Amino acid sequence: KKSDKSEIVQINSPMTLLMYQSAIDIVVDRLKAINIELTNKSGHHVIRGITSRIKSPESITKKLIRKGKKIDYETAVESLNDIAGVRAVSYFFDDIYQISKAVKKQKDFTLIKEKDYVQKPKKSGYKSIHLIVKVPVVLDSQTTYVKVEIQIRTFAMDYWAELDSQMCYKKSAGDIEMVRQESKRYAEAIAALDNKMLEFRKKIELLEKNKVLCETDKVKK
Numbered sequence: 096k097k098s099d100k101s102e103i104v105q106i107n108s109p110m111t112l113l114m115y116q117s118a119i120d121i122v123v124d125r126l127k128a129i130n131i132e133l134t135n136k137s138g139h140h141v142i143r144g145i146t147s148r149i150k151s152p153e154s155i156t157k158k159l160i161r162k163g164k165k166i167d168y169e170t171a172v173e174s175l176n177d178i179a180g181v182r183a184v185s186y187f188f189d190d191i192y193q194i195s196k197a198v199k200k201q202k203d204f205t206l207i208k209e210k211d212y213v214q215k216p217k218k219s220g221y222k223s224i225h226l227i228v229k230v231p232v233v234l235d236s237q238t239t240y241v242k243v244e245i246q247i248r249t250f251a252m253d254y255w256a257e258l259d260s261q262m263c264y265k266k267s268a269g270d271i272e273m274v275r276q277e278s279k280r281y282a283e284a285i286a287a288l289d290n291k292m293l294e295f296r297k298k299i300e301l302l303e304k305n306k307v308l309c310e311t312d313k314v315k316k
């Protein structure tokens with residue numbers, strides 16, 4: 096079949112958009128429930144924000160070209176994992192793994208791929224956990240398993256990634272070695288602060304726990 100760039104526009108057909116939006120809604124609702132559960136359990140706010148988007152036809156075309164793929168609707172749906180994307184941003188570093196574990200426990204989600212760019216950051220310094228899951232979407236009593244990319248990262252990682260996207264990632268400045276090196280240094284500095292903030296939270300939790308213990312001790316006496 097001949098490739099035709101205009102075919103990508105099919106992504107914007109009402110039925111396709113409905114399918115991807117439904118998949119996103121399922122994932123977002125699940126993350127909200129996970130947030131309530133983890134927040135109750137931990138005693139601190141876990142998820143700061145959840146955002147989502149459906150990749151635009153222009154961005155899909157660019158990514159297919161970048162990956163050397165045919166530019167048509169079927170190839171896009173088959174080979175791209177992030178046409179539907181959801182991002183969960185946590186306050187603290189340890190929570191990204193709690194969120195990821197909870198997502199992987201969802202019985203009706205199938206985990207297709209997991210990338211831990213926190214343990215192994217990208218060359219740019221980019222950090223995030225990417226989970227590609229398939230979620231069941233029921234439309235017209237037909238079930239379709241739709242791929243969604245879930246990016247999980249901290250507020251600090253998100254801060255760096257957002258600025259990097261504006262200034263370097265897929266931008267011409269990002270091709271300059273000096274710019275790349277500097278941006279990576281900032282990613283490392285931010286990661287160091289992220290760790291410090293987690294240590295700080297743990298220190299405070301310990302202090303509060305000891306305070307409560309002292310107070311119950313006083314009451315007993």
Ligand code: 0O2
Binds near residue numbers: 154227
């Ligand atoms: P956009 O505009 O954010 O949508 P896969 O096909 O699943 O194996 P993929 O998608 O080719 O893998 O690559 P990867 O690196 O796993 O994930 C790509 C996404 O991660 C990007 O999506 C970005 O959202 C984010 N990302 C990866 N590297 C960087 C980086 O250096 N800086 C920033 N800011 N974000 C990064 P897209 O489609 O490239 O772009």
